[in-house]
Amino acid sequence: MEPAENGLHVGLIMDGNGRWASARGLRRTEGHRRGADAVRRAVEAAPGLGVTTLTLYAFSADNWRRPAAEVSALMGLLESFLVRERAGCRRRGVRLALIGRRDRLSPALIRAIEETERATRGGARLYLRLAVDYSARSAILAAAGDLGPGEPCDERGFLRRVNRACHSDPDTPPVDLVIRTSGEQRLSDFLLFEAAYAELLFTDTLWPDFDGEDLRRAVEVFRRRDRRYGGLARDEGDRAEPTRADLRGSAPGSRRPTTRSSVPQSGVSVGRLTGVRPPAGAPAGPCRSFSRGPG
Ligand code: FPP
Numbered sequence: 001m002e003p004a005e006n007g008l009h010v011g012l013i014m015d016g017n018g019r020w021a022s023a024r025g026l027r028r029t030e031g032h033r034r035g036a037d038a039v040r041r042a043v044e045a046a047p048g049l050g051v052t053t054l055t056l057y058a059f060s061a062d063n064w065r066r067p068a069a070e071v072s073a074l075m076g077l078l079e080s081f082l083v084r085e086r087a088g089c090r091r092r093g094v095r096l097a098l099i100g101r102r103d104r105l106s107p108a109l110i111r112a113i114e115e116t117e118r119a120t121r122g123g124a125r126l127y128l129r130l131a132v133d134y135s136a137r138s139a140i141l142a143a144a145g146d147l148g149p150g151e152p153c154d155e156r157g158f159l160r161r162v163n164r165a166c167h168s169d170p171d172t173p174p175v176d177l178v179i180r181t182s183g184e185q186r187l188s189d190f191l192l193f194e195a196a197y198a199e200l201l202f203t204d205t206l207w208p209d210f211d212g213e214d215l216r217r218a219v220e221v222f223r224r225r226d227r228r229y230g231g232l233a234r235d236e237g238d239r240a241e242p243t244r245a246d247l248r249g250s251a252p253g254s255r256r257p258t259t260r261s262s263v264p265q266s267g268v269s270v271g272r273l274t275g276v277r278p279p280a281g282a283p284a285g286p287c288r289s290f291s292r293g294p295g
Pocket of ligand 1: 014015016017018019020032033035036039056057058059060063074077078081130182207
């Protein structure tokens with residue numbers, strides 16, 4: 001599938017609210033409250049950075065396992081965010097939608113969602129999707145279950161089905177960049193189909209500290225990445241063409257041509273995450289992806 005033609009789709013896994021609060025001797029719910037402020041900063045910064053779709057992971061289907069008081073605080077924060085931000089979103093051209101299940105949410109929260117979706121549906125600068133009670137695997141399963149037996153479906157058509165299955169605009173483009181804060185490096189059931197070719201970026205910054213400048217840096221790192229979609233780097237097409245000597249050398253037991261595409265790519269490395277090559281001899285391992293200060 002092609003990347004978005006008219007702007008970037010960024011997915012944000014907002015992690016680290018609890019640790020941010022614990023480090024300050026505060027309750028976890030205070031971390032979430034400050035996390036909501038960071039949401040506002042990201043939403044304000046996104047359009048100016050060429051981001052036209054922003055998907056924020058606010059509550060996963062697995063987050064119901066948290067203590068009831070924390071779940072209730074999170075739901076309350078979501079509701080007040082929707083009510084409070086409604087007019088501002090409308091004014092700034094932000095179309096807001098909730099993706100995920102709705103049948104386990106309170107009637108008051110559903111009302112707030114529906115009213116905000118209605119009030120902001122004309123927004124054309126930014127499509128803001130809040131993922132709540134969301135599971136990518138469930139969305140994929142629902143989309144697959146919706147296909148009739150033997151019904152043909154290509155990747156683009158299936159993406160539309162996945163989008164529809166989680167109540168998104170069916171035309172929502174695939175994800176270009178997934179950012180996860182707090183140093184954790186996993187996708188946690190977030191946009192698994194949509195992010196098939198997304199660039200991944202992990203930062204140690206805890207979500208409540210994330211701001212517009214962090215988003216700007218992340219987009220800058222993204223723009224330096226070489227997205228090959230399984231092909232070759234733009235400047236490498238000619239060099240990678242196998243020579244006759246390469247082809248002769250590819251007989252069993254002989255050395256294979258070592259074009260970039262023939263070398264198995266290992267997992268993530270410090271260089272790929274930062275967009276900067278690691279110093280020679282630098283140990284592989286946990287990385288800081290992009291930092292707020294120099295270096
Ligand atoms: C993960 O941090 C964060 C969440 C499960 C909730 C995200 C919610 C917000 C950012 C605030 C409300 C959202 C909106 C859209 C108003 P964590 O609690 O797992 O942190 P930890 O890993 O440090 O414990």
